[in-house]
Amino acid sequence: MLEIKDLTLRYGKHTALDGVSAEVGKGEMVAILGANGAGKSSLLGAVGGRVRPASGSIRYQDQDLLALPQHLLVEHGIALVPEGRGIFPAMTVEDNLSLGALPRRAQAGAAARRDEVFGLFPKLAQRRGQIAGTMSGGEQQMVAIGRALMSAPDLLLLDEPSLGLAPIVAQELFAALGRIRAGGLTIMIVEQNAAATLALADRAYLLEAGRIIGAGAAEALRNDPAVAAAFLGGALTD
Amino acid sequence: MLLTTLILGAVLGGTYALLALGLTLQYGIARIMNLAYGELTLIAAFVLVWAFQGLGLSPIISILLLAPAGYLVGWALYTVxxxxxxxxxxxxxxxxxxxxxxxxxxxxxxxxxxxxxxxPNFTSISYLDRGVSVFGVSVAANKLVAFGICVVAGGALVVALARTRWGLTLRAVALSPVSAPLVGIDVNRTMRQGFALGTALAAVAGGTLAMYQTFSATGGVVFTMKALVIVIMGGVGNVGGALAAGLALGLVETFVATAIDPGLTLAATFAIFLIVLLWRPQGLFRRR
Structure with a gap:
């Protein structure tokens, strides 16, 4: 479904991605794991059209994504929830969700999708009139993910959804991601919380200093002592 | 006396509010501080006068044509x-x-x-300048018609911004241009629309001014300044605030002109501006 080949991305002299190749199949949930500054967000940002790579290719359902401006990606079924959420903090929850349904592909069936989002995050239904910027971090993340789901995506890109959330809130969030995942949506996720992410994902790529240093089934990576040492803080504690 | 001031002030305030609305849209959405805004207003005012004197075109029809013409001019100006x-x-x-x-x-x-x-001379037209009694106060009919046009145009815009998909798009770009592409908004196109819409409002405001006020080719900068004062009073990007502040400025100017001295209206405007800048630089109506 998504095919990334030899992607190289630079910010000035700094090379953020160095010949990265990765794939995401239809219905898969693929995690990108790595330390801070490994290039995870750059990779997701390149797929989401936020940053332009120096070389390489990104193909999505036979479409060259690098040929499209950022705002057209969502019409092709790609929804990005960036780091920092990218919501409209001065607007209400309701307006944020309506904005999610703005793309042409999302206009039909928007009401049903809104009900699904409210089913997934009941808090948003209660707070639909609240200004999004006045909500807690976890609630804002719900708005961001709900907004992305409103655009009827085929591929959901999540950048550090649990960043800055209290552990219990992060747990709730991963539970919701599990339900979204169960709905069959294809997901590419970047996360620092490797344990919780590997519990949900099918496969993962390990990124270090802009290069892929390993890949495999999530199950196998969870039980790999080397991975545990590097990415899971020594040991898995569930 | 007080009632007269209130009614005449509201009429003037209606035009000011519309004027400020256009400027705040241009700055809020397109992020362009348009110092030629008052001149665009003046072009519309002159066009209305020429159409009235030369072609005998009713000012109301002129204004109906000026709105889309202003939009096109704004569109072209932005593009070029x-x-x-x-x-x-x-x-x-x-x-x-x-x-x-x-x-x-x-x-x-x-x-x-x-x-x-x-x-360089002052220009004006005499159109519907007979008095009409409003709550016992005699007001020139042209002012009432101008006020009506401002209320309809401003009201329609406020409703469109709050209720329509298009308004949602414009607001999204005004509030978070970086997030807007995430929901499929073409930011550059929306900025162009915002700039064009602001020019359309400048044209309508200029048209209504020409219906009841004298003006000259060098007066544009005063319109820009007044619109700017209102925008800052109302809070930058705050549409409701611009409407309220516009109305307030019209009332204050009329009050100063009738109760103190007509020569002091501009001084009063800038006194308010200074007070707002020093006391509430975020605008009078901003939350937080």
Whole structure:
């Protein structure tokens, strides 16, 4: 479904991605794991059209994504929830969700999708009139993910959804991601919380200093002592 | 006496509110501080006068035509002049400085052309200038018609911004231009629409002014300044605030002109401006 080949991305002299190749199949949930500054967000940002790579290719359902401006990606079924959420903090929850349904592909069936989002995050239904910027971090993340789901995506890109959330809130969030995942949506996720992410994902790529240093089934990576040492803080504690 | 001031002040305030609404849309959505805004208003005012005197065209029909014409002019201006600046700035703060300098130049260009074609004298038309009694106060009919047009145009815009998909798009770009592409919004296109819409409002406001006020080719800068004062009073990007502050400024000016001295209206405007800047730089109506 998504095919990334030899992607190289630079910010000035700094090379953020160095010949990265990765794939995401239809219905898969693929995690990108790595330390801070490994290039995870750059990779997701390149797929989401936020940053332009120096070389390489990104193909999505036979479409060259690098040929499209950022705002057209969502019409092709790609929804990005960036780091920092990218919501409209001065607007209400309701307006944020309506904005999610703005793309042409999302206009039909928007009401049903809104009900699904409210089913997934009941808090948003209660707070639909609240200004999004006045909500807690976890609630804002719900708005961001709900907004992305409103655009009827085929591929959901999540950048550090649990960043800055209290552990219990992060747990709730991963539970919701599990339900979204169960709905069959294809997901590419970047996360620092490797344990919780590997519990949900099918496969993962390990990124270090802009290069892929390993890949495999999530199950196998969870039980790999080397991975545990590097990415899971020594040991898995569930 | 007080009632007269209130009614005449509200009429003037209606035009001011519309004037400010256009400027705040241009700045809020397109992020262009348009110093030639008052000159665009003046072009519309002169066009209305010429159409009335030369072609016998009713000012109301003129204004109906001025709105889409203003939109087209704004669209063209953005495409030819502002678009390259926006692209060059690439989302950085450079756009504010560049746009101020560029529109400052445009101000003198338009002013020169207007002086050349219309001359330096004050112009006005006499249209519907018989008095109509409103709550016992005699008000010129042209002012009432102008006020009605401002209320309809401003009201329609406020409803469109709050209720329509298009309004949602414009608001999204005004509030978070970086997030807007995430929901499929073409930011550059929306900025162009915002700039064009602001010019359309400038044209309508200029048309209504010409219906009841005298003006000259050099007066544009005062309109820009007043619109700017109102925008800052109302809070930058705050549509409701601009409407309320516009109305308030009309009332204050009329009050100063009738109760103190007509020569002091401009001084009063800038006194308010200074007080707001010092006391509430975020605007009178801003939450937080």
């Amino acid at each position: 002049m502002m678009g390259p600046l926006v692209r060059r700035a690439g989302g950085s703060g450079r756009l504010e400085v560049d746009s101020i300098l560029a529109t400052f130049g445009l101000l003198f260009l338009i002013q020169g052309v207007l002086l050349l074609t219309a001359g």
